[in-house]
Amino acid sequence: MRFALKDPMLVTIRVEGKFGAVRELSAVIDFNSPYCTVLSQDAIDLGYPEGGNKHNERERTHPEETPRFTSMRGIDRGIQVKLHKVSVGGLVAKNVDAVVLELEHPRHITFDFVLGRSFLKHFKLTVDVKARYVSLT
Amino acid sequence: MGGHPFGKFPTVFVRIRGRNSIVREFNALLDPGVEYCIIPKVDAYALGYPEAANDDPISPANNTLTFTSYNGYGKAALIEMGHVELGTLSFEKVDFLAMDIPPVTGFDVVLGRSLLQFMKVELDYSVGQLRIEDVRKRVEA
Numbered sequence: 351m352r353f354a355l356k357d358p359m360l361v362t363i364r365v366e367g368k369f370g371a372v373r374e375l376s377a378v379i380d381f382n383s384p385y386c387t388v389l390s391q392d393a394i395d396l397g398y399p400e401g402g403n404k405h406n407e408r409e410r411t412h413p414e415e416t417p418r419f420t421s422m423r424g425i426d427r428g429i430q431v432k433l434h435k436v437s438v439g440g441l442v443a444k445n446v447d448a449v450v451l452e453l454e455h456p457r458h459i460t461f462d463f464v465l466g467r468s469f470l471k472h473f474k475l476t477v478d479v480k481a482r483y484v485s486l487t
Numbered sequence: 488m489g490g491h492p493f494g495k496f497p498t499v500f501v502r503i504r505g506r507n508s509i510v511r512e513f514n515a516l517l518d519p520g521v522e523y524c525i526i527p528k529v530d531a532y533a534l535g536y537p538e539a540a541n542d543d544p545i546s547p548a549n550n551t552l553t554f555t556s557y558n559g560y561g562k563a564a565l566i567e568m569g570h571v572e573l574g575t576l577s578f579e580k581v582d583f584l585a586m587d588i589p590p591v592t593g594f595d596v597v598l599g600r601s602l603l604q605f606m607k608v609e610l611d612y613s614v615g616q617l618r619i620e621d622v623r624k625r626v627e628a
Contacts, residue, residue, distance in 0.1 A: 359520055381520050381610065382496055422556070424589040471612040477519040479604040480622050484519070 351439050352485040355477070359484065360461060366435035367396025375462040377438075379484070381475070383466030384419045386436065386448040387428070392462055393450045398431045401450035405429050417449065426451065436469050441486055443472045491574075491617040497610055498594055499617070504570035505534025513595035515573075517617070519608060521599030522554075523565070524583045530595070531585035536566045539585030552584065561586065571602060576621050578605055 353361060359379040365388070366372050373392055380387075393401025400408060400415070408429050409416040415430045428449030436446045447468040476485045491499065501515045503526070511530060531539035538548035541564065552565040563586040571578045582601040588594070609618040 357522060379520065382516060382518050384495070420589070420591050420593070422589065422592065425591055467612060470610075474609065474611040474613065476607065476609045477603065478607045478622065479519065479600050480607075 351441055351487070352483050355479060355482045355484055358461065361438055361465070363463060363465065364435075364437045365392075365396060365433055365463065366437075367393075367398060367433060369397050371395060371397045376460060377463035377465045378461040379465045379470075381467075381470070381477075383421060383464050385417075385428070385430070385468050386433070386446055386466045387451045387464035388431070388433070388448045389462055390450050390452060393429075393431060396433070398450070400429055401431060403429060405450075419449075436465075438465070438486065441473065443469050491619070493615050493617050496594065497617050499573060499598075499619075501596065501598065502572040503534065503568055503596070504572075505531075505536065506569060507535030508569075509534055514593075515596045515598050516592070516594040517598050517603070517608060517610075519600060519603055521597055523552075523601045524568070524571075524581060524599045525586055525588060525597040526566075526568070526583045527587050527595065528564075528585045531564070531566055531583070534568070536564070536585060539564045539566060554584070573598075573602075573619070576606070576619070578602060 361377055363377045364374050390401045405416050405427050416427055417430050418425055418427050428451040430449050433446045433448050436443050473486045497517045498514055502510055502512050504510045528539045541548045548564050550565045551562050553562050563584040566583050566585055568581045568583050571581045605623050607620040607622050
């Protein structure tokens with residue numbers, strides 16, 4: 351599947367959570383984020399009410415569900431959830447690890463989801479900046 | 488460069504020559520999501536770009552660029568690196584932003600689209616293989 355190279359690299363995705371809850375979201379492809387990232391309101395809507403908690407509160411009762419990971423911001427922490435299905439067009443990945451994280455992004459960045467390596471690990475990604483495309487196979 | 492294995496992150500070693508002809512080697516992260524390459528201020532300074540060390544908000548360097556990231560707005564000096572070598576590939580005059588990268592990430596510099604525009608990059612996350620093709624001489628159809 352081929353996308354035009356944009357900045358930021360936004361695509362529309364379909365996320366299926368618990369009990370068949372589905373949301374279509376605007377996602378940014380982050381080639382080096384270890385996890386996918388979902389915002390807390392979407393996590394709750396998808397059937398993960400624990401996403402409404404603060405990660406330090408969640409860590410007291412479920413330390414295994416609040417992983418620490420490195421990003422360009424330093425060490426981040428979030429509440430881990432397993433999304434039933436994430437699809438971009440015809441490309442589908444099941445049981446995708448994601449973290450619930452509130453990003454301090456400026457208002458003009460219009461994405462609801464970060465597609466990280468927990469999704470990309472199922473695919474081969476080709477980036478050709480000169481020909482202005484990104485492909486996932 | 489074909490079939491270069493990578494672990495957690497797609498990283499490669501690069502050799503960078505600055506304005507003062509000093510050469511340094513770095514562990515570099517490939518990130519097609521970033522517009523410019525990034526080098527820490529202290530390394531930019533050592534490679535002959537003193538404007539990278541200018542933190543004065545009243546009189547910033549002329550080549551200061553404002554950018555957006557997950558963290559909001561930021562400012563950094565935009566510098567033109569003399570020479571970048573990556574395996575057998577070499578590139579002249581590549582734009583870099585001089586800004587600090589959190590040490591916890593484990594890599595020294597980030598190679599963004601200001602360099603990746605000269606390459607076709609294949610990242611096979613399923614097997615952890617990286618392949619880079621030089622496209623500078625490619626003729627577009």
